[in-house]
Amino acid sequence: xxxxxxxxxxxxxxxxxxxxxxxxxxxxxxxxxxxxxxxxxxxxxxxxxxxxxxxxxxxxxxxxxxxxxxxxxxxxxxxxxxxxxxxxxxxxxxxxxxxxxxxxxxxxxxxxxxxxxxxxxxxxxxxxxxxxxxxxxxxxxxxxxxxxxxxxxxxxxxxxxxxxxxxxxxxxxxx
Amino acid sequence: xxxxxxxxxxxxxxxxxxxxxxxxxxxxxxxxxxxxxxxxxxxxxxxxxxxxxxxxxxxxxxxxxxxxxxxx
Numbered sequence: 535x536x537x538x539x540x541x542x543x544x545x546x547x548x549x550x551x552x553x554x555x556x557x558x559x560x561x562x563x564x565x566x567x568x569x570x571x572x573x574x575x576x577x578x579x580x581x582x583x584x585x586x587x588x589x590x591x592x593x594x595x596x597x598x599x600x601x602x603x604x605x606x607x608x609x610x611x612x613x614x615x616x617x618x619x620x621x622x623x624x625x626x627x628x629x630x631x632x633x634x635x636x637x638x639x640x641x642x643x644x645x646x647x648x649x650x651x652x653x654x655x656x657x658x659x660x661x662x663x664x665x666x667x668x669x670x671x672x673x674x675x676x677x678x679x680x681x682x683x684x685x686x687x688x689x690x691x692x693x694x695x696x697x698x699x700x701x702x703x704x705x706x707x708x709x
Numbered sequence: 710x711x712x713x714x715x716x717x718x719x720x721x722x723x724x725x726x727x728x729x730x731x732x733x734x735x736x737x738x739x740x741x742x743x744x745x746x747x748x749x750x751x752x753x754x755x756x757x758x759x760x761x762x763x764x765x766x767x768x769x770x771x772x773x774x775x776x777x778x779x780x781x
Contacts, residue, residue, distance in 0.1 A: 551711030692741030
């Protein structure tokens with residue numbers, strides 16, 4: 535990473551898996567946040583699982599909105615939600631995909647300490663080392679004037695992050 | 710299904726692996742059941758559409774490739 539990126543904290547999922555990964559007590563001294571994710575879920579035999587992103591606690595309320603654009607090489611599709619309890623962030627390899635294959639995503643959160651609504655942009659890639667490859671772009675918004683002090687990645691559908699999934703949280707200063 | 714969550718305290722650097730509460734476990738089990746039901750419904754819907762599509766192509770007397778050509 536360039537010198538302007540400072541690693542704040544990181545996490546690697548252990549043998550038992552994890553239902554979610556949460557970074558708390560995020561320093562308020564940076565301008566933006568960036569999270570690099572590499573992961574796989576223990577989804578119930580599915581090729582893909584999904585990850586939600588929420589701020590300052592578990593997914594709740596209806597203050598999130600998001601839109602995603604997904605392409606798999608054969609077609610493109612989109613989905614959105616204007617009133618959700620989290621940002622649907624990342625389509626990730628599930629237990630039904632080729633073994634030892636992990637998806638990657640980059641999440642960027644500018645001006646996370648401001649009193650304005652918080653926007654999120656993310657891009658992710660997921661492939662199966664076989665016939666499938668998916669690239670996804672996400673745009674999200676948290677309609678809240680609160681500064682972001684924690685962020686949480688939750689695996690949906692009741693599944694979990696698999697062992698060796700990682701999350702690296704970076705802080706970026708504009709001066 | 711993991712029954713733990715990871716909390717990383719960015720201020721102290723401490724990483725904790727904490728057991729989920731009973732309420733959290735129950736919520737996840739309900740989410741998993743709801744998802745399975747949704748998957749089953751979609752599979753049934755896809756199967757019904759495939760049957761209807763095959764019947765229509767048969768009635769029209771054309772193949773799927775010919776249908777795609779018509780729609781291109």
